[in-house]
Amino acid sequence: MNFTHPALFAAGAACVAIPIIVHLLLRRRRKPVLWGAMRFILEAHKRTRRRLRLERWLLLAARCLLVLLVGAALARPLLSGAAGSLGAPGSRTVYILIDNALASGALDAGAGGDDATALARHKRSAARVLDALTPADRAALIALGAPALPLVAPPSADRAAVRTMLEGLQPTDGGADFAGALDVVARELAGASGAGVGSVSVVILSDFLLGSADLVRALPRVEAPRGAPPVRALASRPVESAPGNVQVLSVDPLRAVSLTGADAPLAGEQVRVQLRRTGAAAGEAATTTVRLSVMGASTGAPVPAGTAMVRWTPGQTEAVATATIDPASAGPLGEFAAVIAEIDADAIGADNLFRRPVGVRESLRVAVVDRRRFGGGSRLDRMTPGEWMRLALRPNDASPIEVTDVPPAAIDAAALAAVDVVYVPRPDLVDEAAWARLRAFAFGGGLVIVTPPTEGSVHLWSDGMARALGLDWRLARESVEVAGGRRLSETQPSNLFALLGSEWSELSRTVEVARVLPVEESGPETRTMLALDDGSAWMIAARPGSGGAGDAVEDAQGAGLVVYLASAPTLTWTSLPAKPLMLPLMQELVRQGAGQSVGALAHVAGGRLIAPPRATELTPLSETRRQTTGAERAPAMVDSTGRVTEPVRFAGLFRATDDRGATRGLVAVNADAGAGRTETQSGASVQQWLAQALPSDSGAPADPSRVQWIDEQSLAGALQTTEEGSPFSLPLLIAAACVALLETVMARAFSHARAEAPAPAGRTVAEALEAAA
Amino acid sequence: MPDPSKAAAAPNPPGVAHVDATLYLHPQTLARLGSFELRAKHIVEGVTSGMHRSPYQGFSVEFAQHRPYAAGDDIRRLDWKVYGRSDKLYVKQHQQETNLDLVVMVDGSGSMNFGSRLFAEASGTGRKTSVQGGENWTKFDHATAVAAAMSYIALRQGDRAGLMIYADQALSVIRQSGAQGQWRQIVSALATHPVDKPTDLARAMDQLLAKVTNRCLLVIISDFYTDPQAIRTALARAKHKRHDAILFQVVDRREATFDFGDELPFVGLEGEPRVRLDPRSIRKAYLEAFQSHQSEVQRIARSFGFDFQVVGTHDWLGPPLAAFIARRNAQIKKLKVG
Structure with a gap:
């Protein structure tokens, strides 16, 4: 049996000694009475001894029981075993959400050892919750370490199994997934009946540090099954102080792909x-x-x-x-x-x-998807985008970037497996199957660079590309000639071109853009790599699948990168190919873009x-x-x-x-x-945040008071109190009142003080004998 | 005729300890008893002529009856007038008057050492303690007073008085005598401190009957806190010897009321085990046992034709004793007339 307030029960049990002590104190030393008519005392004592002993024991037992019952009632007993299950008004379902995220492994201030971590505290609290449950109750255990992991779900009556899972719990290196855990609870309850789950409590054990609880993120609503009492939330109080923490946010090599070769790597x-x-x-x-x-x-x-x-x-x-x-x-x-x-x-x-x-790497391999052009002249104004790209990427034989030509019809897995970057200057020639292969290539970490074709005035290929690569881009159907030409924005370009940062202003100043196939719409996952001076995007990039639509099997993002340059790198569209920026821009685009997949x-x-x-x-x-x-x-x-x-x-x-x-x-x-952020958060804000998960019947705003704080000592009691109160307190108090009444009746019945009135003074012996007779 | 006031001033006989008789015989008691004579309800055999009828019919002044002469009869008792008229030999029988032999048996057992009344209040002499130094007027003190009073009456009317103090056996015996100084001897003997032994009335009675040859009036003064069967046995033997007996049961008022408060340890005066109890819880049972025992003793006494009188230590001895003796004399006169 457990108690909500064990100390009260201990005090009550100790008070049982009071009637005994009073009894012993009344047996104080008295001067013995020398008595002549001892035979009558012995005879009377012999006749009444058993009855008096029974009366005395009954009174003592009633008084001890009275004190014990009052103490037990005030201590709010939580019965376990058959008695508990029989006495409980109904079974309970307790979802224990325990924070084992990165911050839970932080050592408590001034303590040491594994037992001094926040997770160790939470595990002790969870164990107390399990101790307070009866065999009729069921418990589920969900680890908050992202993504939330239901260790024991659906709720189980096998507390030993829950305890075993709890003891083996270790802090993870990720964040805390409160939303995911509450979603698990909501899904569990959605499929349960009210009679099956009884009352539902969600016990959340966390320090609610900034790194664990993202108070901006919305929480799913957890609704009790029909016919069940509203879900109550019990949460450990947010800590008021936390240790400092220094963390490594990132490690960024200037180039994600080192082309120094295997002999002197990364040197x-x-x-x-x-x-x-x-x-x-x-x-x-x-x-x-x-x-x-x-x-x-x-x-x-x-x-x-x-x-x-x-x-x-x-x-x-x-x-x-x-x-x-x-x-x-x-x-x-x-x-x-x-x-x-x-x-x-x-x-x-x-x-x-x-x-x-x-x-x-020894070198990077770039595939240019374009038709082979035969007999092309060397006039600059007739060079195709592919040729400009080849020239920019491999200006001489010592360049570590190798460029190969791949006809659009020859885009297959084998060809793509041999390259790191695919440049598509003629996307209008890529069929649906080829886009699918390019999608696989990009999802696998490859870099796909797309520029609009110079041929044709209507561009319908962009829809197929966006659908195939899972992008939420929408490009214009027709290219637009920019009147008077546009220049590149002098603002710092994307991190992808960080190495050009110091010289960007000087390099970009000379570039003019005459024609673009503008980006009409792009999703939030799309980054603008370069922009024109009017603010419009000129080069954008996104991970494949970031749009969530298209032919992608799943909506997750791929590892590679898709880059779209709004102008074809020819002199009819832009002066870039002839400017000094062309070579470092394309070199960095390929090197860093290919490294993005490695960085991913x-x-x-x-x-x-x-x-x-x-x-x-x-x-x-x-x-x-x-x-x-x-x-x-x-x-x-x-x-x-x-x-x-x-x-x-x-x-x-x-x-x-x-x-x-x-x-x-x-x-x-x-x-x-x-x-790993260890800043503390206020209890009121955490309470407000958690209250989102508790829907109100009338649709009113979440009531923070429905989230009850608990601490390690009174956790089991709070669980009982918030559910339905101790079901045994009232019966125990009633029993105590009955015993008190019984004790009063017995005390009056067994009291011999007034049973026989003492003989009045002055009465003669004869009169006394007559009165006795 | 002894005078306690004078006897108190007179020197004690040799071998008799000095004792103030007024301690035990209050002047008021003596004044009450002075006008009464102690009469044996049965006819007692006395060695001196007195006011008591003797069972031995012989030469005396009071004619009793005639009976036919039998060989061996004293021819001096022939009634010649009857012989002259009827020519038959008849002997005249006369009622012989004899003195009363009073033997007082005082219970000296341990239970008689209980008393809840202050000595100073009971003695009426201003003394605060008894001869033994006790501050309470014990049942033995009261029994002593009764014994002194009874012996005083007997000696005053010319009868002989004797004394036996007993517990589980005879402790002290003074043979019956009508001599001067007998009363003082009796009172001195009563100064004996009670012992803490139980009562064995039957054995004491046997010892007494072995020493008494003539029929006596036995005054047994005790609390009779013993087995009723033993009392019956003792009285039966006395009755068998054709003695008359008066039973005075000395009871302390506290014993009769048992009005104690809180839990107390009780220690028996005759070696009974110590027992701690709440007196209120057993009071009813105690009084029932007490009453039952007393009724039983009284019934036994009455069954033998003996008188039974309860005297309380808190009551003045004179009035109840005088009333009892007066009642007894009236009964004897009625028997005599009848």
């Missing part, structure tokens, strides 16, 4: 490391050392490759460190490598490490991974950690669309292999930087 490459610090420590001056290391898919351990220092000023929250990979340390890494940045240990360890895959292999824990093309399995390389429930990490399987079948909740570096065991690339999973 001299610059790496940009972005750091952020949160929590109370952000207000102090500090120094953080960033240690770089590199490792290949085939090498065993990371190789140190340099350091960088970040000096924080008070109040500074973000900083960038730039380091150059030491050429001496970089040995042979193979085709697939990763740059790893690590900082000193702090409260949250998972976000102190960031892994970034980089490609190591750096994922955030909790999301679904995209594997390199033709990969079938991801094998963890390092930092092997345990799964959510404590099982050893197993290789992640890749489905036919190139995606990992199960979400990966833990950071690490994976080697992607195909069905023959050959390495297809490296995939990095990093801790969710946003989930």
Whole structure:
């Protein structure tokens, strides 16, 4: 049996001793009476002994029982076992949502060891909830580590199984998926009947740090089944202080694909490391050392490759460190490598490490999808876009970019497998099947560059392209001649061209645009890479599938990139091909664009991974950690669309292999930087946020008071109180009242003080005897 | 005839401890008893002529009856006038008057050492403690007063008086005598402190009957807190020896009311085990047992034709004792006339 207020029951149990103590105190030492007529006392005592003993025990038992019942009633008992199930008004269903996201692994201030983390606290609270349940109750356990994982769902009466899952729970490296967890609860309840679930409680155990609870994100509504009481939410109170945390936000090599070759990989490459610090420590001056290391898919351990220092000023929250990979340390890494940045240990360890895959190539291969032109002259005004592109990408034989021609009719998987970039200057010649192959190529990480064809005035090919690549672009049907010509905007271009940043203004100034096939509509996932001086987009880019429509099998984004340049790179459309900007712009577009697919292999824990093309399995390389429930990490399987079948909740570096065991690339999973933010949030705002999930009958705004705070000690009691109150308190109080009444009656009946009035003084013996007779 | 006031001033006989008789015989009691004579309800055999009828019919002044002469009869008792008229030999029988032998049996057992009345209040002499130093007027003190009063009456009317103090056996015996100083001897003997032994009335009675040859009036003064069967046995033996008996049961008022309050330990005066109890809880049963026992003792006494009188330690001895003796004399006169 458990109690809502165990201390009250303990006090009540201790008070049972009061009647006994009173009884013992009344047996104080008295001067004995020397009595002559002892035979009559002994005779009377012998006659009444059993009855008096019974009366005395009954009175003592009634008084002890009275105190015990009052104490037990005030302590609000929570019966377990058969008695509890029989006495309970109905079964209860408790959904335990436990935060095991990245921030839950933060050590509590001033504590140490695994037991001092927020998750350990939450696990203890969850165990108390399970202790308070009766066999008639059912419990579900949902881990909030993104994506929310229903460890025990539907709710089960097997509390031992729930407890086993709870004990093996580990903090993940992702964020907390409150919406996903509540959605699981909502779906469970939607399919249940009111009589089946009884009263429903959702117990949310979290510190509600900024990294865990995104109060901007809407929560799904959790409605009780028809006939069941409204769903009640019990939440652990948000913490008021949290430890500081420094995290590595990103590691960005200046070029995602290193064309230094396998013999001297990454040598001299610059790496940009972005750091952020949160929590109370952000207000102090500090120094953080960033240690770089590199490792290949085939090498065993990371190789140190340099350091960088970040000096924080008070109040500074973000900083960038730039380091150059030491050429001496970089040995042979193979085709697939990763740059790893690590900082000193702090409260949250998972976000102190960031892994970034980089490609190591001898050269990049670009396919130009165009009809072969025979007999073309060398006049500049007659050069096709493909020829301009070839010239820009491979100005001489020493260029590490190889350009091949692929006729539109020859676009097949084999041709695409041999290239990193596909340039489509004649999209009007690409049929639907070819677009489908290009879609697969782009989803697999390839870069597709599309420019409008110079032939024809009506462009109907764009719809097929957008549909096939899963883009929400809508291009104009006809090209537009720009009167007087347009220049490029001098504002800083996209990060893709970051290396051109310092010279951009000078290079872009000379470029004129005479004709464009403008972008009429694009989705929010589309980035404007370059713009004209009137603000209109000239070069846009998006990941395939970002539009959510089209022929894509699934709505998830692909790993590659699709770039659309609104003007064909010919002199009739723009002066770009003849300007100095052409060569660095196309070089950077290809190099960085191809690297985007490599960069896409750096994922955030909790999301679904995209594997390199033709990969079938991801094998963890390092930092092997345990799964959510404590099982050893197993290789992640890749489905036919190139995606990992199960979400990966833990950071690490994976080697992607195909069905023959050959390495297809490296995939990095990093801790969710946003989930590591340790700023606290106010209880009122959290209460308001959680209340969204509790619909009101009248459609009124969410009532925050329906979310009840609980703490570790009174959690079980609060659960009982908010549900229906202790079902045994009232009967116990009634029983106590009955016992009190019975005790009064017995005390009066057994009281001998007034049974026989004492003889009045002055009465003679004869009179006394007559009175007695 | 002894005078307690004078006896108190007179020196004690040799071998008799000094005792103030007024401690036990209140002047008011003596004044009450002075006009009464103690009469044996049965005819007693006395060695001196007195006011009591003797069962031995012989030479005396009061004619009783005639009976036919039998060989061996004293020819001096022949009634010659009858012989002259009827020519038959008849012997005249006369009622012999004899003195009363009074033997007072005082219970000296432990239970008699109980008393709830202050000595100073009961003695009426201003003394606050008894001879033994007790502050309470015990049942034994009261029994002593009754014994002194009864022996005083007997000696005053010229009868002989004796004393036996007993518990589980005879503790002290003073043979019956009518001599001067007998009353003082009796009172001195009564100064004996009670012992903490139980009562064995039958054994004491046996011891007494072994020493008494003539028929006596036995005054048994006790609380009779013993087995009624033992009382019956003792009285039966006395009856068998054709003694008359008066039973005075000395009862303390507290014993009769048992009005105690809170829980108390009780310790028996005759070696009974200590028992702690709430007196209120057993009061009813106690009084029932007490009453039942007393009724039983009274019934036994009455079954043998003996008188039974309850005297309370809180009551003045004179009025009830005088009333009892007066009632008894009236009964005897009625028997005599009848």
